[in-house]
Amino acid sequence: MASELNTITVAAAQALLRKREISSLELTRACLDRVRAVEPKLNAFINVSEREAIEQARAADRRLASDGAAALCGIPLAIKDAYCTRGVATTCGSRILEKFVPPFDATVIAKLRDEGAVFIGKTNMDEFGMGSSTENSAFGPTLNPHELGRVAGGSSGGSAAAVAADECLAALGEDTGGSIREPAAFCGVVGLKPTYSRVSRYGIIAYASSLDQVGPFAKSVRDASILLRSLAGIDPNDSTCSARPVPDYERALTGDVKGLRIGVPREYFVEGMQRSVESAVRAALKQYESMGAKVDEISLPHTDYAIAAYYLIATAEASANLARYDGIRYGLRVEGANNIELYDRTRAAGFGAEVKRRIMLGTFALSAGYYDAYYLKAQKVRTLIRQDFERAFERCDLLVTPVAPTTAFRIGEKTTDPLTMYLSDIFTISVNLAGLPGLALPCGYDENGLPIGMQIIGPPFSEENVLRAGDAYERAGAVERRTAKV
C-alpha cells in the first residue's frame, strides 16, 4: 500500500506535521519508496542517503513532538551534488571528485540541519555546473520525468526531476547561467535563483564566483518562499554574502498584483523560438492583465551580447576555480614522473570534455595578450547589460519572459556542437550577469505535453515582489500542475 505523502507540498506537510496527523518518518519513507521505484528510469540521484534520511526523520519527529520546531523540520529535501555535505560523498557530477567526502557542511546545509530537515540524497548535475541538460554528468544523464527520451535540463537536472517526480518535497540547486530556472521549466516545477549574494555560497563547489547563486526547486511558489527564508542571510564565511535582513517571504504572498507594472523585453521573443512557448508566455501576460497588472513592451538592447560575455567571464572564473583540482589534497590522482605530469594527467583523466573546453577557453581569455580583448571586454559588456535592466526597472516593477526558447529537447540532440547548447541559455544568462533574482514557474504545456516555464525577473532584493507575482499567477489556476508520467 503505497502512501501518496511524497506528492504533497512543503506548506501542506508543515501543517500536517504540526497537527501530528503525519510523521516525518512516514513522509520520508514515502519519498524513499518513490525513489526506489523511479530511479532506475530517471537517474536523478547520484547518491541516496536512505539510512541517514531515516535517522534525520526520527530526530525531526522528536523535535516536532514539542512545539517550536523550525519551518523545515522533518521535510524531505534533495540536494544538488555541488553542495558539500559533511560525511556524505559530494562529486559535483565529476570523476575527479567521485570519492570526495567533505569534512564540512556548506552553510546552507548546516542551516537546514539545524532546522531538522531530512536529506534524501545528492542529485545529478552537469559536471561542475557546466551544461544545460545534465548530459555532461560523469554519472549518466537525468531523464525528464514527463518524457524519458528528453533531457531534464541542466545543470541542476537531478534536483528538478526529483521534485517533478515527487521523489522529495523540494530540492536545492545552484544557478550560474540558468541552471535552476531552465531545468525547472523543462520539468514543470518552480525554480528560484535569488539575487546574487542573497544566499551564502560557502561550501557550494564554485563554478563562476561572480555568477553562482544557490536556490530552491519546489512544487509551488509558496514552497519556494518558505525555502528561501531558511536559506537566505548573512554568512561570515562568504564575504560576498549580503547583510540585508531576511524578510518573511511567505507573508508577501498577498495574491494581489493590481497596478503591478510588468515589462516584456522585445528581445526575448525571437525568431526560432518554439511557437507554443511564445503563446504560453503571452497567455500568462494576458492573465496578469486580467488580474489588474499593466503590461508594457520594453527593450533590453544588449541582450544579444549576453551569451558571448557570459562564456568569457564564466569560463575565466571557472579556470581559476577549477585549478584546485590537482590530485594533491583530495580527489582523483593519476601518478606522474613529477608534479607537473601528475597535474596534467590527473586533470585530463578527471575532467569531462565540456569542463576541459571551458577551462581552456577561460585560460585563454585571461592569458597575456588576450586579457583585454576578451575578459576585460566581456566585463565592460556586463556593465552595459546591467544598465539595460536598471533602465528597465525605472519604468517597470518586474519583467516577464520565457525561460528557454524551446521545451525539453531530446537526449543527444544538442551535444554535437557546444555552441548550439550555449545558445539555449539566451533568456536566463543576462539575469546572472546582472545579479538579479529570477523565478521560473510553469505556465503551460506544449503540443507534446512538455512543460513550458515563464520567468519573472526583478530588481536586486525584490524577491518579495517576484514571489508575490508568481504566487498570484499560480493561485489564479490558469495552469494545472500535471503529475509526471513516470
Next chain:
Amino acid sequence: MAESRISLEQVRHVARLARLALAPDEQERVRRDMDEILAYVEKLNELDTSAVPPTAQVGEAGTPMRDDVVTCAPRADEMLANAPANERGYFKVPKIID
C-alpha cells in the same frame, strides 16, 4: 576557409597553462571548438565600450574585514582523509626539489 582564431600551437600553450594533458586528436577537437566559440564572441567588438567601466562584482558587500583570530581549527586527520597519498600527517607529493 575563414582564418583560424587560434592555432594548434596556441592550444598546446594554453593546455600547459591549464595543466591539462590533451592527446593530439583531442587538441585538434578543442582547437576547432575554441575557434568556433571565439568567432562567436567576437560580436562583442560590435559594441563601443571605450567609456564603459568593467563590472567584476554584482554584489554590494564590499570587502568585509575581521580580526586575525583563529575561528576554525579543523582536525588534521579530517583534512587528510581525502588525500590520495599521505604519511605521518603530511600530504605526499612527487619529489620537486632534488
